[in-house]
Amino acid sequence: METLHVQTDTKQYPVLIGNKIITDLSPLIEELKPAVTSVLILSDETVGALYMDKAVESLKGLNQPVHTFVVPGGDGEKSFSNYYNSLTFALEKGLDRNSLIVALGGGMIGDLAGFVAGTYMRGIRFIQLPTTLLAHDSAVGGKTGINHPLGKNMVGVFHQPEAVFYSIDFLDSLPLPEIRSGFAEVIKHALIQDEEFYDYLKGEISDLSDIPPEKLSYILKKGISIKAKVVSQDEKEKGLRAILNFGHTLGHAIESESGYGTISHGDAVAIGMRFALQLSEELGDTNLHYKEISNWLKHFNYPSVPSKLDAERLLGAMKRDKKSTSGRVKMVLLEAIGQPYVKEVEDCTLLNALKKFLMTDKEK
Amino acid sequence: METLHVQTDTKQYPVLIGNKIITDLSPLIEELKPAVTSVLILSDETVGALYMDKAVESLKGLNQPVHTFVVPGGDGEKSFSNYYNSLTFALEKGLDRNSLIVALGGGMIGDLAGFVAGTYMRGIRFIQLPTTLLAHDSAVGGKTGINHPLGKNMVGVFHQPEAVFYSIDFLDSLPLPEIRSGFAEVIKHALIQDEEFYDYLKGEISDLSDIPPEKLSYILKKGISIKAKVVSQDEKEKGLRAILNFGHTLGHAIESESGYGTISHGDAVAIGMRFALQLSEELGDTNLHYKEISNWLKHFNYPSVPSKLDAERLLGAMKRDKKSTSGRVKMVLLEAIGQPYVKEVEDCTLLNALKKFLMTDKEK
Missing domain, CATH: 3.40.50.1970 (Rossmann fold)
Incomplete structure (x- = not known):
């Protein structure tokens, strides 16, 4: 113990x-x-x-x-x-x-x-x-x-x-889809705070249906430690804690517009993280190896955006996110792996980025 | 201001x-x-x-x-x-x-x-x-x-x-019944913390339908000051704050058993305070001039216990009070005016005290 x-x-x-x-x-x-x-x-x-x-x-x-x-x-x-x-x-x-x-x-x-x-x-x-x-x-x-x-x-x-x-x-x-759902939050913790942990995950975890107990125990401890560290610095989400919402702004919108329970939380967050990475590269003029991370995520069978959802509808749902104030969407983006920041993004910028993302990511 | x-x-x-x-x-x-x-x-x-x-x-x-x-x-x-x-x-x-x-x-x-x-x-x-x-x-x-x-x-x-x-x-x-309801909490604040204020109320307030603005302003400030002092010492009601519930254990039971809105909060608390005073004298071997305070309260037309309520039913409701733990009722009692304490009271003691109280206090 x-x-x-x-x-x-x-x-x-x-x-x-x-x-x-x-x-x-x-x-x-x-x-x-x-x-x-x-x-x-x-x-x-x-x-x-x-x-x-x-x-x-x-x-x-x-x-x-x-x-x-x-x-x-x-x-x-x-x-x-x-x-x-x-x-x-x-x-x-x-x-x-x-x-x-x-x-x-x-x-x-x-x-x-x-x-x-x-x-x-x-x-x-x-x-x-x-x-x-x-x-x-x-x-x-x-x-x-x-x-x-x-x-x-x-x-x-x-x-x-x-x-x-x-x-x-x-x-x-635990059935595989639930392992996959939880693993999305493990990846999130790595992406926002710990590049070394991200490298570990990429190198050591290739099959979610067969994670050995000692590796499971390790990734749990790492994930919980990162979460605990962030929360200890900002219990009530006045600032820093918002970075834990990486991937969640679009993720929540997808969950809510699909009807709760239709898509798992982690599957929705995995889509949201891909979008946040793409937007980070676009707005931050930085190379996060979006394609590589995206392919790695797809390798675990994380799904694409449900076909019934379009950019306008998703934007509407994102504006209802708890981080939004005065109807302006705040996105958690990355400067580099392990280096998150929060940015208010204009509606038209978001809409265009969503459209671009959906062109390649939508369910066939 | x-x-x-x-x-x-x-x-x-x-x-x-x-x-x-x-x-x-x-x-x-x-x-x-x-x-x-x-x-x-x-x-x-x-x-x-x-x-x-x-x-x-x-x-x-x-x-x-x-x-x-x-x-x-x-x-x-x-x-x-x-x-x-x-x-x-x-x-x-x-x-x-x-x-x-x-x-x-x-x-x-x-x-x-x-x-x-x-x-x-x-x-x-x-x-x-x-x-x-x-x-x-x-x-x-x-x-x-x-x-x-x-x-x-x-x-x-x-x-x-x-x-x-x-x-x-x-x-x-504000209609008179609402003034009377609020005045019960003013009296409570005096009884639990400030004998001088209680003496002021007894000496200066004789007609609730005609309290001059400067007196109203004074009793509000005194009441709020007492409340603020207690709350500042115990925000989450771990201990001291419970004294603010003086009169409320039976008061809440009367409200709940009468059906919310049937009797005003302050009217119910005034009954509860009379009961708490009687019980304080009985259990504490102290003289709180129960009769005198009770008559003073009646002079303002605070009501008696509604006739449909009996002691067993009231005890049942009191045991559901938030201060009760393991089904034992905690009462706020007074050693003297301005000196409250919290005491766990046995069911049979409470039941007998309630029966005695109802014999003299019940609505005719």
Whole structure:
């Protein structure tokens, strides 16, 4: 078991990376002060079927009530109704200010459970038990929230967990598309902060269906360290933290315009990163080897832009991005690998760049 | 115009107390950095009809879009649907992270608008323009939230405003029951922190329908100062801040069991304070002149416990209070006027005390 530490203005908390952590939850949770009075485990149908019983069994050692609530799976279910239903369940079960919410699942459950925890009685404690590679990103940093039909993650709070328990064995059962989705955020972390790590990924990872455990553990640690470093410098996204949105401005627009759940988050971000790289070269007069990176991404079967989406529609969705102010889009671009910057880009510039990108990138 | 300052761990902000502030909003808001990109004024039907046009006119000086959204009035409307509808409106109007929400109304609007601001894109800025005496309490301190059918204020966040603009002339048109409701919180502030202020209130305020402006201004400043002092020491209610709930444990139970909006918040708190005083004498072996204070409160026509409520039902609702942990009720009691403490009280003790209280206090 290895431990990383996340330090923000409001809290310090550990990220444990290890194996079979789910069988040993009680001793970890017993360390929390004040003592936990009851636990609510939130999960989705898929993860719940695999791990809920184990989690409940493991928490018996607390000798406190343990409740479970399962919401339907998929990012589309980070909805107001699931938020409301989770709160109702928590109230029915009498959760109090010393209760603990456990998010058992991927990023969807982490975001939803974190928002429930962040707003139940104006905030109670929660712990992240990420079960996907993608959640290496979302479980760290305290961003929580739900979707609104008019935009992804538009409603939420910053609410840091008490701890993140990352059990690598959870990834064994993960289908390839979900590994690919999570790996996009690993690549993002490399591209924005660490050229050496990017070189490592290019050299060492060629088959996403067969990443050896020690390499998986390494890339997780690197990814989480980069995320933790950025978040520690800017918890509330006043400045620097925006660089974590590299690839996300177009990525979110594609997710939202395709209908949530139609395309995976990482697949959409991979498209967004390709676009951001192309635009970085165009606006920055720099060579980022766009073609080479683009081909590398395609080698992992990251998809192209869905055929039904056009440049005008995507621009409209990008303008609703949370980083936009006064309707002007802010893009995260790269000067070089590892050197990001944020730039406000004119609508017409963006529209032309999108059109150019779609000419070569669109689904056939 | 007088200015008080609220200092919490996360923010320092001014509370301006003056007259006709609504005609002069733009210069005050122009001081905010970064500059405000658009404004959404949230109000209820009653207040909106009186002051919305003036507020919009006053904000023209910003030369930025000003949007207005009116929700139905009454504390019962601090609902999920009004929360969701306000967020939807904000998204439709393209509010961004540099936008400002203005809460124009009483505590209901302040709590709702604060929660919308606290969760829209994970938190944007807001300003309180309280229009009631009751809101002298709720507008200061950053508690925001909405009701759930299973409990009042059960969902919310701590989100401090950028400023509170308290325009005393708003109170001119306030009906007597609303003055009485707000005055209960003034009395509470005196009882928990300032015996001298309590003596002042007893000596100087005899008719709530005719409080001279200079006295009103004085009691507002005293009430806000006490609130600000407590909040500055314990923003997130980890300890001391709980004393502000004096009278609220039973008060909230009465509100919730009567159906929100049936009895005013202050009327319910006045009953709750009488009960807390009686229990303080009983458990603390101290003389708080319960009879005298109780008669003083009755002189202002504060009501008795609604006849349909019995002790068992009230106890059940009190156990759902946010201060309760492991189902044990915590009461704020007084050792003496100005000297509060928090005590966990056994169910059977509470039940007997409630029965005794209801014998003399219940509506005929």
